[in-house]
Amino acid sequence: MSEHQNSNAHQRYTRYVEQVKKTNALRRRVLTGVLTLAALVAAGGQNIAHAQNSAAKGVLRIGYQKYGTLTVLKGNASLEKRLAPLGVEVKWIEFPAGPQLLEGLNVGSVDFGTTGEAPPIFAQAAGADLLYVGNEPAAPAGEAIVVPKGSALKSVADLKGKKIVLNKGSNVHYLLVKLLEKAGLAYKDVDVVFLAPADARAAFERGSVDAWAIWDPFLAAAEKQLGARVLADGKGAVSNHQFYLASRSYAQKHPAIISLILEEIGKTGDWSAKNIKATAAILSVQIGLEPSIVELSVGRFSYGVKPLSEAVIQEQQSIADSFADLKLIPKRISVRDAVWLPSGAKASVLK
Incomplete structure (x- = not known):
């Protein structure tokens, strides 16, 4: 065999070796991908289960002020007891007044809270995505x-x-x-x-x-x-309803939790109405005022939470229209657009 032929043979052999190496490398990559995919598929059920467990856990952030049934609920800790089996922790955040509380709800630092009549109107007019989930009777x-x-x-x-x-x-x-x-x-x-x-x-x-x-x-x-x-x-002039509100996103994602909160508020309100002095004693500790002062205010509270009736919606709309007429809010609003219509609120997980 001539020198030229030897050279050609050597080149063909070299190309063959390189091709084998590339093929083997490709096979290794494919095999690795298949094994990785198989591992992911095998772990898929575990990952989904983990995500579901994680979703069941969380923090419910409640904005409160120094008065009312919600503050009594904070004092008796019954809500924490109801939510603990669901893996939900309750975090209480104090605010000086309703407008500040709803600003917290608007920026995402609060999930649920309570205010009087005007704050949700101002908040809705400012673009807050809130929902009325209940109200207490008038307390003028x-x-x-x-x-x-x-x-x-x-x-x-x-x-x-x-x-x-x-x-x-x-x-x-x-x-x-x-x-x-x-x-x-x-x-x-x-x-x-x-x-x-x-x-x-x-x-x-x-x-x-x-x-x-x-x-x-x-x-x-x-x-x-x-x-x-x-x-x-307020007698003869206003109703002074107390409203319970939630961020729209939280209420839509957790309607059963909202219903559970309202149940506990209802139970606490029923107890408070029958135990004024004991309620005053609880609030006295919570808000740092003398029992005699708190007892005076407790006697003027209203008790019993319920969904917004047509009459209450219309009354709230009248307030919104008055504020719009006085240019106290930047635009007219529809209160009805912010009224909660729960779907599947009685989820079996809470039974």
Whole structure:
């Protein structure tokens, strides 16, 4: 064999070896992929089961204020006992007032909470994706406009040109609107100052304002501790419903949990209505006020949670329309669009 032929044979052999190497490498990659896929398939059931178990666990974040049935529920810890078997932990987050609470719900730091009539209207108008999931009966005596004990003001009509402090977007915001209307005054006839309850009380004590629109138990504390005089409360002017609200996403994902919360609120409310002094004692510890003050406010609470009726929806819509007319909210809203319509709320997992 010539040198040239030897060279060609060597080249063919070299190419053959390289091709074998490539083929073997390809086979190894294919085999590895098949084995990996098989492992994934085999583990699939375990992974799905793990995901389901993880989904069953979680944290329910409840926004609360220093009053009402929800705070009693926090004190008796019955909700934690109901949710523990489901792997759900309850986290309580305190807020000074309803508007701040619903801002927490809007930004995703709260799943469930309670406020008065006005906060959900302001929140919905601002784009918060919330749902009304229940309400308590009317409690019109639980909010009022108060004046210092030495004030010369005798009626709401006397407030013309006066400075009134309140928490913007709270239930007493609407109270002021309706009481002024009832007295023949327009909203623009008074000077409204917006402050959260603690700062509002400080301004009231300093004499920086002429009147304070406030709700229980801050109202009861002002009466008992400061000698504040009620100029007018909500009777004959507003209902002062308490609403329970949830983020739309949470309610849609966990309707059974929402129903369970409402069940526990209902049980707690029934107990509270029959045990005023014991309720006051629980709240006294929770909110840091003397039992005598808390007992005054507890006597003005309403008890018993239920789904929103047509009458309550219409009443809430009237409040929203009033705020829109006064340009207090940026646009008109439909309250009905934010009313919870649970689907499958009685899930078997909670039975």
